Amino acid sequence: MTSPNHTNLDPSVFFLLGIPGLEQFHLWLSLPVCCLGTATIVGNITILVVVATEPALHKPVYLFLCMLSTIDLAASFSTVPKLLAILWCGAGHISASACLAQMFFIHAFCMMESTVLLAMAFDRYVAICHPLRYATILTDTIIARIGVVAMVRGSMLMLPCPFLIGRLSFCQSHVIPHTYCEHMAVVKLACGDTRPNRVYGLTAALLVIGVDLFCIGLSYVFIARAVLRLSSHEARSKALGTCGSHVCVILISYTPALFSFFTHRFGHHVPLHIHILLANVYLLFPPALNPMVYGVKTKEIRERVIRVFQRGQGTGLKVPE
DSSP states (O other), X not given: OOOOOSSSOOTTEEEEOOSTTOGGGHHHHHXXXXXXXXXXXXXXXXXXXXXXXXXXXXXXXXXXXXXXXXXXXXXXXXXXXXXHHHHHHOOOEEEHHHHHHHXXXXXXXXXXXXXXXXXXXXXXXXXXXXXXXXXXXXXXXXHHHHHHHHHHHHHHHHXXXXXXXXXXXXXXXXXXXXXXXXXXXXXXXXXXXXXXXXXXXXXXXXXXIIHHHHHHHHHHHHHHHHHXXXXXXXXXXXXXXXXXXXXXXXXXXXXXXXXXHHHHHHOTTSOHHHHHHHHHXXXXXXXHHHHHHHHHHOHHHHHHHHHHHHHHHHHHXXXXX
């Protein structure tokens, strides 16, 4: 796989290099990417279909899960097709406008997902600490507003980035050593003053990750206090069990995000391919694993999924008389 000419590139075109140093493994790396992409599509569509077709699951926690699945599907479609094109045949050329669009959508979807995870933590807080007011606090109107806030927050926080990059000049290389148009990877190619881009990117990331993690942690402090006040061991176990799926999803989502964030900005001695692999883990693993976590750990969803498949098998076995 050959690299493009650094000097004769069209200024309106970038080239995504993939994973520098691991080019010979690109074809092999495409296998787990295909598996994760397939798992993301099948798992999240299954969640959406099961919740939509089962009136018993039309509850706040499952509606938030549907928001999460929708965001995960959208984020996957923003990254996986181009990633596979790069890994399969080195098709890394991407127009500047498409690169900025991909950057916007990937980071905006990540911010939306963080907001939904925060909303799910609030849902657990209300369910455990204020169970009698649960239905009156988390009404359908409030849930819809939270969904709108998640979309607006992610979009508005990310909106300045393409414009800040648009003012920069790329007088040297247009080769992005990455698998997608990551904000800082593009900024590092610019020749001019990139401090506004760096400062804004860091500020937006801290506002989302920092604020959301703090609020999620605070909600679980209140949850832990409420659970410890319960006299029955069975009641404590049941209350904590309802939080298990959400805690797993938080760990799956934020752990690679934090690793990627800190290594990209402070891990100057970390090899480049490690940076890029961590960034791809952050984008590929949570969307694929989230439905599995909720499908396995949530009894209601597990039973409905089994029922849907049994219903489908029963329909397929019917023979007209």
